[in-house]
Amino acid sequence: MHWADVLADELIKEDKKHVLATGITPSGPIHIGNMREILTTDAVFRCLLDKGVKGELIYVADDFDPLRKVYPYLSKSYEKYVGMPISDIPCPCGKHKSYADHFLISFLNSLKEIGVKPKIYRANEMYKKGEFNNAIQIALDNTEKIKDIIQKISKRELPKDWIPFNIRCEKCKKLTTAKAVLYDYPIVEYRCDCGYEGEVDIRKGGVGKLPWRVDWPARWKMFGITFEPFGKDLGTTGGARDTGVKIVEEIYGYPAPKYTVYEFIMLKGKGAMHSSKGTALSAEEMLKMTPPEVLRFLLMNNQPSKHLVFDSGLGLLNLVDEYDKEERVYFGKEEAIKGMKDLKKVYELSQPYDISKKIPLQLPYRHLVTLVQIEKKWSDIKKILLRTNQIPKDLSPEDDKHLKQRAEHVKYWLDNFAPDIVKFEVKRKMPKINISVAQKKFLSSLLKNITKKTWDAENIHNSIYDSTEEVKIPIKTGFNTIYQIILGQEKGPRAGYFLSNLDKDFVLERIKEAVK
Numbered sequence: 475m476h477w478a479d480v481l482a483d484e485l486i487k488e489d490k491k492h493v494l495a496t497g498i499t500p501s502g503p504i505h506i507g508n509m510r511e512i513l514t515t516d517a518v519f520r521c522l523l524d525k526g527v528k529g530e531l532i533y534v535a536d537d538f539d540p541l542r543k544v545y546p547y548l549s550k551s552y553e554k555y556v557g558m559p560i561s562d563i564p565c566p567c568g569k570h571k572s573y574a575d576h577f578l579i580s581f582l583n584s585l586k587e588i589g590v591k592p593k594i595y596r597a598n599e600m601y602k603k604g605e606f607n608n609a610i611q612i613a614l615d616n617t618e619k620i621k622d623i624i625q626k627i628s629k630r631e632l633p634k635d636w637i638p639f640n641i642r643c644e645k646c647k648k649l650t651t652a653k654a655v656l657y658d659y660p661i662v663e664y665r666c667d668c669g670y671e672g673e674v675d676i677r678k679g680g681v682g683k684l685p686w687r688v689d690w691p692a693r694w695k696m697f698g699i700t701f702e703p704f705g706k707d708l709g710t711t712g713g714a715r716d717t718g719v720k721i722v723e724e725i726y727g728y729p730a731p732k733y734t735v736y737e738f739i740m741l742k743g744k745g746a747m748h749s750s751k752g753t754a755l756s757a758e759e760m761l762k763m764t765p766p767e768v769l770r771f772l773l774m775n776n777q778p779s780k781h782l783v784f785d786s787g788l789g790l791l792n793l794v795d796e797y798d799k800e801e802r803v804y805f806g807k808e809e810a811i812k813g814m815k816d817l818k819k820v821y822e823l824s825q826p827y828d829i830s831k832k833i834p835l836q837l838p839y840r841h842l843v844t845l846v847q848i849e850k851k852w853s854d855i856k857k858i859l860l861r862t863n864q865i866p867k868d869l870s871p872e873d874d875k876h877l878k879q880r881a882e883h884v885k886y887w888l889d890n891f892a893p894d895i896v897k898f899e900v901k902r903k904m905p906k907i908n909i910s911v912a913q914k915k916f917l918s919s920l921l922k923n924i925t926k927k928t929w930d931a932e933n934i935h936n937s938i939y940d941s942t943e944e945v946k947i948p949i950k951t952g953f954n955t956i957y958q959i960i961l962g963q964e965k966g967p968r969a970g971y972f973l974s975n976l977d978k979d980f981v982l983e984r985i986k987e988a989v990k
């Protein structure tokens with residue numbers, strides 16, 4: 475059984491409406507690890523609906539969280555905002571309402587593309603509207619108990635004057651520097667490091683925030699959450715999940731939600747993806763270079779607990795090939811191979827939107843990598859595809875859209891992540907070349923061999939072989955000669971296929987010019 479079905483079955487043992495939650499703090503570029511969290515939850519949610527069970531998928535953006543530090547991708551001017559809620563800090567590019575929106579909006583767009591449609595809640599709005607007030611009062615009334623739980627379970631000593639409430643200083647607007655002096659419902663008196671002394675009324679919204687270890691369980695109760703996965707950093711012994719379970723049960727009187735712990739995703743050659751380090755690959759970028767169904771496939775095809783390495787280099791091409799193969803098997807065009815587990819479910823969960831009734835038109839991804847470097851515009855790429863019979867004349871609008879979308883992903887990948895080895899540029903004028911007499915002979919022979927033949931990949935490929943044999947040069951030298959005269963470089967894409975996509979006359983003229 476697929477892992478998402480196993481988790482869904484676990485949930486429906488309890489006959490009630492299920493609320494599946496994911497919460498991500500948009501304090502920086504939202505990284506691919508977060509994508510795993512949200513897609514894991516989405517998968518369980520879809521399985522629940524499949525089983526005819528009522529459920530809701532929610533996403534709580536903790537945009538009332540304070541900025542922790544000046545991250546490497548921020549300018550020094552952000553120093554003054556450290557400690558302030560990220561919803562109240564200006565956006566780094568100037569185009570968004572706030573710092574939080576700057577990162578959140580692009581992530582929400584990514585979710586749309588990847589087919590995840592949660593109900594969205596923003597913590598800053600909820601706090602400011604007073605929706606946390608009751609949870610705050612309960613926490614403050616149980617200060618000693620909560621302190622005890624956290625100290626015992628996390629084995630961490632809390633300061634004597636600690637209370638489960640971070641006051642937002644009215645003067646400096648920071649959530650991290652005010653210390654409570656006295657709590658007497660509904661007033662909390664405080665003194666801030668900025669020198670300000672004042673008091674807040676907790677019946678008013680937005681005057682402070684529950685600390686993370688209390689905020690999380692309070693949320694479980696408020697939304698009636700029954701399932702929420704979390705990264706392994708929160709699942710450590712004595713971590714936020716452990717204290718959260720105790721707090722939600724003993725203080726808020728609500729059972730802790732079910733969960734699964736997911737592993738991080740590593741970027742090949744770069745280490746774990748943590749947004750706070752600023753080196754992480756953002757979810758948005760990952761989605762720009764990876765077709766959405768393929769990104770989903772990567773996560774659906776692996777248990778959440780499996781450690782994954784995402785290779786933004788050539789590995790990406792292999793991943794797409796793997797997906798395409800899975801698709802052929804799903805539609806009965808090919809036999810399954812060993813290792814294809816839960817194939818039907820994996821394929822279905824990989825679809826951002828509806829599952830196609832018939833197999834989408836497949837074009838080897840590597841071919842697209844070649845084609846988008848020959849022509850820039852999709853309409854021109856399509857002309858090549860039509861001329862070379864790689865797509866039918868009556869291409870369906872769905873297939874057109876699908877291929878175009880893939881071409882866009884390839885382009886982004888080539889511009890930003892692809893290794894040089896796959897990159898090339900067709901030189902419109904003869905580049906500087908350095909070829910021997912033997913190589914010239916090879917080109918003359920090739921010209922003779924292919925002029926009369928039909929211009930297709932196989933004929934070209936065979937002619938190259940024949941001509942290298944005729945003039946007795948290694949096949950490698952033959953290819954190298956072709957790349958030199960067309961691309962001005964030593965290496966290139968598979969020659970037969972590559973040349974077949976170029977205009978025949980253009981290639982023949984170039985060869986003639988080279989042998990002159």
Ligand SMILES: [Zn+2]
Nearest residue numbers: 565567570576
């Ligand atoms: Zn912005």
Ligand SMILES: [Zn+2]
Nearest residue numbers: 643646666668
């Ligand atoms: Zn202050």
